[in-house]
Structures are given as C-alpha cells and as structure tokens.
Amino acid sequence: xxxxxxxxxxxxxxxxxxxxxxxxxxxxxxxxxxxxxRLRQDHIAAEFGxxxxxxxxxxxxxxxxxxxxSEPRRGVRVASFTLEEVKEVAEMRAxxxxxxxxxxxxxxxxxxxxxxxxxxxxxxLSRDVxxxxxxxxxxxxLILTPCGMPRLLAAIDDLHAASARFLFASWQTQWETRxxxxxxxxxxxxxxxxxxxACALLARHVRWIGQRPIDGPAGQKRKAFVVG
Amino acid sequence: xxxxxxxxxxxxxxxxxxxxxxxxxxxxxxxxxxxxxRLRQDHIAAEFGxxxxxxxxxxxxxxxxxxxxSEPRRGVRVASFTLEEVKEVAEMRAxxxxxxxxxxxxxxxxxxxxxxxxxxxxxxLSRDVxxxxxxxxxxxxLILTPCGMPRLLAAIDDLHAASARFLFASWQTQWETRxxxxxxxxxxxxxxxxxxxACALLARHVRWIGQRPIDGPAGQKRKAFVVG
DNA sequence: CCCATTCAAATTATCTATAATTTTTACAGC
DNA sequence: GCTGTAAAAATTATAGATAATTTGAATGGG
Numbered sequence: 001x002x003x004x005x006x007x008x009x010x011x012x013x014x015x016x017x018x019x020x021x022x023x024x025x026x027x028x029x030x031x032x033x034x035x036x037x038r039l040r041q042d043h044i045a046a047e048f049g050x051x052x053x054x055x056x057x058x059x060x061x062x063x064x065x066x067x068x069x070s071e072p073r074r075g076v077r078v079a080s081f082t083l084e085e086v087k088e089v090a091e092m093r094a095x096x097x098x099x100x101x102x103x104x105x106x107x108x109x110x111x112x113x114x115x116x117x118x119x120x121x122x123x124x125l126s127r128d129v130x131x132x133x134x135x136x137x138x139x140x141x142l143i144l145t146p147c148g149m150p151r152l153l154a155a156i157d158d159l160h161a162a163s164a165r166f167l168f169a170s171w172q173t174q175w176e177t178r179x180x181x182x183x184x185x186x187x188x189x190x191x192x193x194x195x196x197x198a199c200a201l202l203a204r205h206v207r208w209i210g211q212r213p214i215d216g217p218a219g220q221k222r223k224a225f226v227v228g
Numbered sequence: 229x230x231x232x233x234x235x236x237x238x239x240x241x242x243x244x245x246x247x248x249x250x251x252x253x254x255x256x257x258x259x260x261x262x263x264x265x266r267l268r269q270d271h272i273a274a275e276f277g278x279x280x281x282x283x284x285x286x287x288x289x290x291x292x293x294x295x296x297x298s299e300p301r302r303g304v305r306v307a308s309f310t311l312e313e314v315k316e317v318a319e320m321r322a323x324x325x326x327x328x329x330x331x332x333x334x335x336x337x338x339x340x341x342x343x344x345x346x347x348x349x350x351x352x353l354s355r356d357v358x359x360x361x362x363x364x365x366x367x368x369x370l371i372l373t374p375c376g377m378p379r380l381l382a383a384i385d386d387l388h389a390a391s392a393r394f395l396f397a398s399w400q401t402q403w404e405t406r407x408x409x410x411x412x413x414x415x416x417x418x419x420x421x422x423x424x425x426a427c428a429l430l431a432r433h434v435r436w437i438g439q440r441p442i443d444g445p446a447g448q449k450r451k452a453f454v455v456g
Numbered sequence: 457c458c459c460a461t462t463c464a465a466a467t468t469a470t471c472t473a474t475a476a477t478t479t480t481t482a483c484a485g486c
Numbered sequence: 487g488c489t490g491t492a493a494a495a496a497t498t499a500t501a502g503a504t505a506a507t508t509t510g511a512a513t514g515g516g
Binding site for chain 2: 467469
Binding site for chain 2: 014015017042053057060061064065066072073085088089091092095096098099103149150151155220
C-alpha cells in the first residue's frame with residue numbers, strides 16, 4: 001500500500017555490495033580484468049568511493065560464482081581457467097540445460113519460440129562479441145525459463161557467466177554460424193514437439209564448448225574455445 | 229619449504245567468516261534453526277564473540293548455497309523449502325551426480341568400491357539420522373570424487389546439503405533399507421563395469437527424493453521426504 | 457471494537473579505525 | 487653475483503562507531 005507506485009528505474013536489490021559484485025563480475029567475464037589478477041579491496045573500495053567492507057561482501061559472491069578465488073589471508077584473485085575447467089563447465093551446462101529444457105518444454109508457447117528465433121537472428125546481425133553473447137544468452141534463457149525452477153536457472157546463469165569468459169577470451173567468427181545452426185535445429189525440434197531430440201541437440205550444442213581447439217588452415221593451432 | 233610439517237590440526241581456510249558460515253550451515257541443515265527464522269547479525273556476532281562484519285560475510289556464503297535468503301534492508305532469513313524445491317534439488321542432483329559418476333567410473337578402483345561398500349554398511353548400523361546421513365554422503369562422495377571435476381563436486385555438495393535438510397526434517401526408517409538396497413545395486417553395476425546402468429540407478433535413486441509423500445499404512449499421508 | 461498513524465526501539469548497512477599478516481625491499485653474508 | 491635474512495610497506499581481517507531504514511508498539515480516530 002505504502003509502496004511507491006513507480007519503483008525507481010531498475011534497482012531491485014540495491015545494496016552497494018551487490019552492485020560492486022555485479023560490476024566486478026561483468027569485468028571478469030568480459031576479460032577487462034585478467035585471470036589471476038589480484039583484487040585489492042582498498043583499491044576497489046576507493047574506485048567506488050566506499051569502504052572495503054561491502055567490497056569484501058562482493059568478493060564472497062564472486063567466490064561462490066567461481067569467478068574469483070580467495071586465499072585466507074593472502075587476498076582475492078580473479079579465477080584463472082584451464083581447458084579442463086572449460087570442459088567441466090560445458091558438461092555441467094549440458095546436463096543442467098538438458099534438465100531445464102525437458103521441464104520447460106511443456107510450457108513453451110509459439111510466442112516464446114518466436115522470440116527465441118528473433119534472438120537467434122539478433123545474434124546473426126550482431127557485429128561485436130558482446131552483443132552476440134547477449135543474444136545467445138537470451139536464446140537460452142527464453143527456452144529454459146519456463147521450467148519454473150529458480151535454483152536450476154540460477155545455477156545455469158552462473159555457468160553461462162563462466163562460459164562467457166572463454167567466449168570473450170577467444171572469439172572465432174565461425175562459432176557464430178555454428179551456434180546459429182544449432183539454435184535453429186533446436187527450435188525446429190521443439191516446434192515439432194520432439195523434446196528428446198531438442199534436449200540432445202542442446203546438450204551437444206553446449207558440450208561443444210572447448211571441445212575443439214581450432215586447427216587453423218595452416219596448422220595454426222590457436223588456443224580457442226567455443227561457447228554456445 | 230618453510231611450510232610447517234604438521235599443519236595445526238585441521239584449519240585449512242581459517243577465517244572467522246568461513247567458520248561462522250560452516251556452523252550456521254550445519255544448524256540450518258540439521259534443523260536446529262527453523263526455516264524462515266531470522267538471522268540477526270548482532271545476535272550471532274555476540275554469540276561468536278565477534279563483530280558483525282564477518283557474520284555478514286558468512287551470510288553471503290549461505291545465500292549462495294541456497295540455505296538463507298537475504299532481503300536488502302530487511303535482514304536474512306533461513307530459506308524455507310517447499311515440496312517443489314525438494315524435487316528441484318533432487319532433479320539437479322540426479323543430473324549432476326549422473327554426470328560425475330560417468331566421469332568417475334574409469335578411475336574407480338576396487339579399494340574405492342570397497343570403501344563405498346563399507347560406508348553403506350555403516351549406514352545400516354547407524355541408529356541416529358545424523359550418522360546415517362554422514363554415511364550416506366560418504367558413499368556418494370567416494371564414488372563421485374574420482375571424476376576430478378572440482379566445480380561439479382562443489383555444486384553436488386551444496387545440493388547434498390539442501391537434500392539433507394529434508395532428510396533431517398522428516399525421517400522415516402524405511403528409507404534406510406531402500407537407500408541401502410539402491411547403494412548395493414549401484415556398486416554391483418560398477419563392479420561389472422556397467423556404467424550406464426550404474427548411472428541410471430544413481431539418477432533414479434537420487435530422484436526418489438520427495439517424489440513420494442509416504443502413503444502410510446492407515447492412509448496417514450504424512451508430509452514426508454526421502455533423501456538418497 | 458478495529459484500523460490507521462506516529463513515535464520509539466531494534467536492526468541493517470556502511471564507514472572509520474586498529475591489529476595482524478603478508479609481500480616487498482633492502483641489506484649483509486657467502 | 488647470488489642467496490638468505492630482516493626491516494618496511496602494503497594489504498587483509500576484524501572491531502568499534504554512526505547513519506538510515508525497518509519493525510513493533512502505543513495512541514488516537516472511525
């Protein structure tokens with residue numbers, strides 16, 4: 001009743017700690033802060049014009065997300081990732097997104113599939129990695145959210161963030177087309193009500209991450225990752 | 229080199245915040261603190277003889293584990309769980325433990341399976357819920373740890389904690405025998421190298437949680453949960 | 457008698473300050 | 487010239503203090 005009619009713009013859970021956590025997460029995912037870099041509470045606190053107490057709380061969040069690693073009295077560092085870990089995240093995503101899709105399928109509407117199709121198109125049109133990643137994430141979120149399992153969706157979101165790190169770290173244009181193709185195949189299966197095929201496609205699509213260090217045309221085996 | 233030979237007892241990551249987090253998690257899981265109960269930072273700080281700063285950091289951890297819920301300026305409460313959430317956790321466990329077992333299977337040794345068998349036996353012999361839960365967890369951990377996927381194992385651990393809440397909340401002796409039977413079947417499959425069957429058994433075993441509100445003999449449909 | 461409003465107590469979120477630990481730097485010895 | 491030790495600087499972790507919000511209670515009106 002006494003709640004103000006128009007909530008100020010978009011600050012749902014407003015606390016300095018969460019705000020810092022989100023911004024730092026974005027920087028880590030986008031690669032603005034390098035893996036292994038130290039996160040010094042005082043410096044970050046100074047940058048945000050706060051004390052280090054909320055910064056430390058933000059660190060705990062990042063730690064739980066797997067984006068930072070805290071050693072007891074030695075400080076917090078940006079989590080570094082090996083190919084092993086990329087694969088691990090991919091496997092987890094495959095398992096959980098498959099589960100989510102299976103539960104979401106009965107609740108998928110034509111409108112949702114349409115929106116997912118639109119997200120795929122947006123991915124095609126995007127020229128920079130960032131907007132492509134956004135569109136890709138939108139696609140996955142659209143078809144999975146209807147499962148109505150908040151904990152599962154939160155876990156998937158964290159894994160997406162981990163995946164996005166690799167995406168930003170090494171971008172290859174070909175992924176775009178590959179992902180695009182996979183997305184359309186998934187949508188086609190869903191439209192036909194073939195949930196099993198859709199789940200299998202989604203799982204393979206996601207698992208594709210990091211599975212193939214790209215063998216360039218001239219044997220240039222660049223360390224490259226793929227993110228669906 | 230300069231590392232002391234015998235690390236003082238067992239304090240690997242020693243910080244007040246993590247210690248408080250662990251203790252609070254234990255209380256929440258065991259049901260010592262009721263779902264929905266408010267966690268007041270000052271009171272907890274006083275109890276542990278600390279300031280509330282580390283307490284707040286512990287809260288962030290609990291939040292990430294899904295054991296507590298924090299509303300911005302209104303405090304932290306113990307997360308309450310509905311049957312829906314029980315099922316959700318069960319499904320997630322089924323998916324992730326299946327994945328873990330698939331990757332662990334190639335590295336399973338006779339010794340490990342022996343130890344798992346022993347854990348099952350220990351479960352049989354335990355008279356109180358607490359020690360039974362401990363044995364059960366040991367079983368799962370033994371056969372899954374060899375997968376060597378730390379992030380996956382951490383996720384599973386958190387889900388185990390969530391499951392354990394329901395276990396402690398409503399204990400039925402019959403679960404014991406059911407779980408016991410499932411565990412042995414899984415071990416038998418693993419011994420025969422039949423990974424697919426083992427994974428399927430494990431998934432069904434885990435998914436069993438919360439799936440059947442027990443129809444008591446006299447139609448006494450007690451709200452009851454099952455935890456494997 | 458019930459409901460809304462106002463004031464007080466409690467509680468949260470943050471800041472400033474202090475103690476303890478670690479990393480860095482400088483220096484002496486080999 | 488390199489290695490190991492010791493003091494200095496930086497940084498982390500916690501405590502104590504303050505401002506702001508929320509919860510609860512008491513009071514007055516319908």
